[in-house]
Amino acid sequence: MRRKLSGCVSSLFGAMPADAAGLAGLVRAAVFGLCCVKMAVAPLAPLAELPPYLFEPISLLAALPRSLQYEILRPDVLTIFQIVACLIALLAACGARPYRLWAVAACVLFTAHQALLRSFGHMNHQEISLLFAAYALALFPAADAFTPWPRNRAPRTRELYAAPIVLAAAGLLLPYSGIAAYRLARSGFAALTGASLPAYFVKNSLSVGYEPIGTFILQPPLLVRAAQATAPAVWFFELTAPLALVYRRYRHFWLGFAVVFHLLSWLFMYILFWESLLLALVILPVLDRLGEQREPSNAAGAA
Amino acid sequence: MTVAILLLAVALRVAPHLDRSERPAAAPGSIGGENVLLSGEDLHPGGERSVERRAAALAIEALLIGVVLYRVLRSRTVGANFPALPVRYRIASAALVCAIVVGLVAGTNPNIFPFVTWRMYADEMRMEQLRVARFIGTFRSGRSERLDVDRLLPALRPQRLYSLLAHQVSGIRAQKDRGARGAELFSKHEETLKAVGRIYNRRHPDDPLARISVWIGTVARGDRPDVFYREVWAIDVN
Numbered sequence: 001m002r003r004k005l006s007g008c009v010s011s012l013f014g015a016m017p018a019d020a021a022g023l024a025g026l027v028r029a030a031v032f033g034l035c036c037v038k039m040a041v042a043p044l045a046p047l048a049e050l051p052p053y054l055f056e057p058i059s060l061l062a063a064l065p066r067s068l069q070y071e072i073l074r075p076d077v078l079t080i081f082q083i084v085a086c087l088i089a090l091l092a093a094c095g096a097r098p099y100r101l102w103a104v105a106a107c108v109l110f111t112a113h114q115a116l117l118r119s120f121g122h123m124n125h126q127e128i129s130l131l132f133a134a135y136a137l138a139l140f141p142a143a144d145a146f147t148p149w150p151r152n153r154a155p156r157t158r159e160l161y162a163a164p165i166v167l168a169a170a171g172l173l174l175p176y177s178g179i180a181a182y183r184l185a186r187s188g189f190a191a192l193t194g195a196s197l198p199a200y201f202v203k204n205s206l207s208v209g210y211e212p213i214g215t216f217i218l219q220p221p222l223l224v225r226a227a228q229a230t231a232p233a234v235w236f237f238e239l240t241a242p243l244a245l246v247y248r249r250y251r252h253f254w255l256g257f258a259v260v261f262h263l264l265s266w267l268f269m270y271i272l273f274w275e276s277l278l279l280a281l282v283i284l285p286v287l288d289r290l291g292e293q294r295e296p297s298n299a300a301g302a303a
Numbered sequence: 304m305t306v307a308i309l310l311l312a313v314a315l316r317v318a319p320h321l322d323r324s325e326r327p328a329a330a331p332g333s334i335g336g337e338n339v340l341l342s343g344e345d346l347h348p349g350g351e352r353s354v355e356r357r358a359a360a361l362a363i364e365a366l367l368i369g370v371v372l373y374r375v376l377r378s379r380t381v382g383a384n385f386p387a388l389p390v391r392y393r394i395a396s397a398a399l400v401c402a403i404v405v406g407l408v409a410g411t412n413p414n415i416f417p418f419v420t421w422r423m424y425a426d427e428m429r430m431e432q433l434r435v436a437r438f439i440g441t442f443r444s445g446r447s448e449r450l451d452v453d454r455l456l457p458a459l460r461p462q463r464l465y466s467l468l469a470h471q472v473s474g475i476r477a478q479k480d481r482g483a484r485g486a487e488l489f490s491k492h493e494e495t496l497k498a499v500g501r502i503y504n505r506r507h508p509d510d511p512l513a514r515i516s517v518w519i520g521t522v523a524r525g526d527r528p529d530v531f532y533r534e535v536w537a538i539d540v541n
Binding site for chain 2: 041042043044046047049050051053054058059062111114115117118120121122123124125127128131132135136139140157159160162163166167170171174175177178179180181182183184185186187190191195196198199200202203206207208209239240242243245246270271287291
């Protein structure tokens with residue numbers, strides 16, 4: 001069973017680059033590609049139509065002079081910012097030279113983009129793992145392969161390519177652990193019994209206008225009890241998420257959990273962190289491949 | 304290193320409480336510079352916690368993250384890849400991990416985004432405490448329907464504009480006497496709804512919005528559990 005699972009994950013990503021430089025390039029393309037998509041999908045210019053007092057600049061935007069903060073909210077400035085940010089993220093995704101310049105610029109612009117959205121209303125975490133992964137990749141040379149402009153000089157050490165992948169995976173996995181630890185610390189054993197789940201199901205379904213689903217959840221208790229029964233397992237997988245960096249077999253189970261968890265969260269809570277899911281589907285199998293390179297004998301055994 | 308990271312995180316988390324003043328747990332929810340969101344009963348069903356309880360919670364949180372982090376830092380995945388790196392890369396890697404972990408434990412200030420706490424669905428919530436805001440538009444043609452405000456501004460999806468309006472509603476309802484502060488909050492809320500109306504009307508000139516009414520839904524649990532809505536106020540868009 002375990003071997004089948006491992007084989008399945010490996011065959012799904014059979015076309016993966018063979019060397020560490022290529023794997024770092026693949027992760028770079030995926031991460032900055034996702035940043036580009038996130039910034040391109042919705043126009044920013046309509047934000048200028050909101051009353052200015054709703055705009056409370058945070059993060060990089062809070063560091064700007066007060067007069068400049070409100071200049072950002074002009075439709076033309078927002079449109080130019082969006083186009084430039086998307087182009088730079090695309091250059092970083094492609095591994096254009098000089099890579100470090102485009103990668104750092106893409107990180108700054110993506111952070112500013114996300115800070116801009118969070119300057120209206122509440123703080124959420126949907127893109128935070130993606131930001132951490134982008135930062136990790138900007139710190140290291142991740143554009144020597146898997147790019148139209150590969151490095152022609154002598155290859156660097158394997159560790160320089162492996163480290164950003166491990167760091168990006170840590171950026172993806174550590175936040176899961178953080179929320180699980182906080183949930184237990186804040187709510188005690190209620191976090192493990194899922195006592196609040198029905199209320200959150202109903203609140204979220206009614207907030208987005210899915211009235212029939214909200215009232216349906218209220219009525220047949222079996223569905224709610226089934227969801228509550230999974231709460232301890234969900235909490236355990238969240239808390240131990242960083243162990244997917246350490247144990248190869250656990251990584252495969254965790255990936256399966258992540259797929260089911262995110263899809264069920266989408267169905268019942270109307271929350272889909274699709275960026276985190278896609279990142280997990282790219283980065284965790286890449287970690288497997290890195291491990292195979294380090295331990296060829298084990299990899300042969302697993303296959 | 305694990306201990307150093309956690310000590311830093313704990314110190315930063317404890318620091319705001321040293322003067323023993325009651326401060327909001329986090330600012331991100333504020334609207335228009337007001338911390339109204341954090342005072343409403345709807346949003347803080349658990350209420351304020353004692354210092355001892357907060358300390359115990361912090362200790363549990365730090366311990367759980369510490370155990371997991373310790374195992375990761377001692378693993379071969381880290382051991383095989385990081386010690387061989389040039390010093391500047393090791394420092395940069397350690398700084399990034401440190402910032403992520405410290406942010407997860409102590410990052411309650413939104414200005415250090417993205418190194419912030421991740422606390423979704425951590426509070427207990429009972430069905431009886433549930434309050435759901437709904438915005439119903441009445442159009443010039445006379446028809447009425449629920450407004451999906453987030454569809455108007457896709458950049459703020461999912462639910463950012465809806466949550467902002469819903470939090471304004473909670474903040475106003477939390478001001479029992481509607482004094483000067485309540486009036487100011489209501490005025491901002493009214494202006495926001497009018498802006499939503501203007502945005503809608505620019506996109507749908509054929510049948511523009513004339514009025515937006517705000518409804519609050521509560522859950523009644525009995526033989527036939529259901530959601531009941533009542534209108535709390537309405538705003539003319541023009």
